[in-house]
Amino acid sequence: MDLFDLMSQGREDKALDRLEGMLALYESESEAEQDEALERARAFCDLEWGSYPAGLEVLARRCATRKGDGAEAAMQALRLHEEGAKPGSIIRAVRLSRLREMSRVDERAAVIERYGSIEAVLRPTDFETVFISAASSGGSVAEIEAAVAAAQPMPAGIEAARMEALRWEARLRHMELVAEPETQPPVLPPACAARHRLVEEAWRRGLPVASIADFSARLEYWSGRGREDCSGYAVLAADFETLAQGLSIRGTAPSTKDRARALKEANPEWSLARIGKELGISRQAVHKHLKGAAVSPAK
Incomplete structure (x- = not known):
């Protein structure tokens, strides 16, 4: 590599360093600063490499060849490729992540308010205690499942099974929201987890439609x-x-009209009111159904 190449390489490295500095502002707390950084980066890439995608392509190659960064460098290179293809994608991802975190904070506060305290969220609820007590004698998985199935009537229909399964999942979500990040993720008590498995299986395929x-x-x-x-x-x-x-x-069952006419033929002395009572419809509706029939409707 001659002196000119070294000078060119040094100039490009400086340009890439400057571009990286602009991209770092994509994670700024200020959305206005993020937008300004994007405009500056696009203008800078146009000047140095002819286009924004071309500049990010060069930066992505440098990220991918960095030693010691491994998977993180490869992921950063992929993010830069995507940013080049869809300008603003990094900023959109940052904003979405922050919105989700804000939503999580609000959800956590609502859960604590609902239960009264963090400790109350993590304690078994009255509903859970029913199953914990039923399975307190322990035993095999099959015995525990039998105990929790008998503790409360199992859902009779698929929709009811779905509702209970989602109820257990919401309960687990509540515990996850208040758990400390450095601790093991919370789990449902074994008896409750067994009940959850049963109702989820009923939702999945266990009950007939x-x-x-x-x-x-x-x-x-x-x-x-x-x-x-x-x-x-x-x-x-x-x-x-x-x-x-x-x-x-x-669909092949007789219509109300057919049933009304059949009743009249079998019981010619019946009044319209009597037929209507039998069918659960009004006297006027019976009269309408019997119009044109071979028998004359009684008053």
Whole structure:
């Protein structure tokens, strides 16, 4: 490398150092300062390398070749590539992270206010105590599951199973919000964790579909939590077939009009009011259904 190359390399290194300084301001507490830094960096890259993406590409290459940084250097290079393709992406990510942290702080305060104290959040609730007491004798996993299933009636439908599963997950979320960062993440008591497993399994595939609401609840499970082995497709296909058969059976049932006419034919002496009472409809509705029938409606 000759003197000219060394001088050129030194100049580019200084330019990259300056660009890195501008990018460091992307994490400023002031959004105005962030926006100003982005404008300055884009103008500087246009001047030095012809475009913002080109400047970030050079900086990304330097980050990727730094020794000792390893995975962190590689991740930084990827972030710079993305920033070059989508200017402002680093700033947007920083702002989103701060919004989430602010939301977490607010959520934590609301949880503490709801329970009364951090200690109360971490103590078993009355609902949890029911299952803890039921499984207090210990035993195998199967015995604990049997005990917690008997302690409170298991959900009768998929939607109810979903609601209880989400209730347990919300409870765990509350404990996580107030736990100290340096401590082990909180977990549900073993009996409560067993109950959670049971209701989640009922939500996942354990209960039969009885309504469109049930199918919707199960679809929510598999769309958001399903494994990558595509096993959810088989569950949902079977549920859909069950639901379709049920709808088909209901669809072939006699209409109210047919039932009204059948009752009149079988009981010609019945009044419109009597037929209406039998069908759960008004006298006027019965009269409308019997119009044009072979039998004359009684008054």
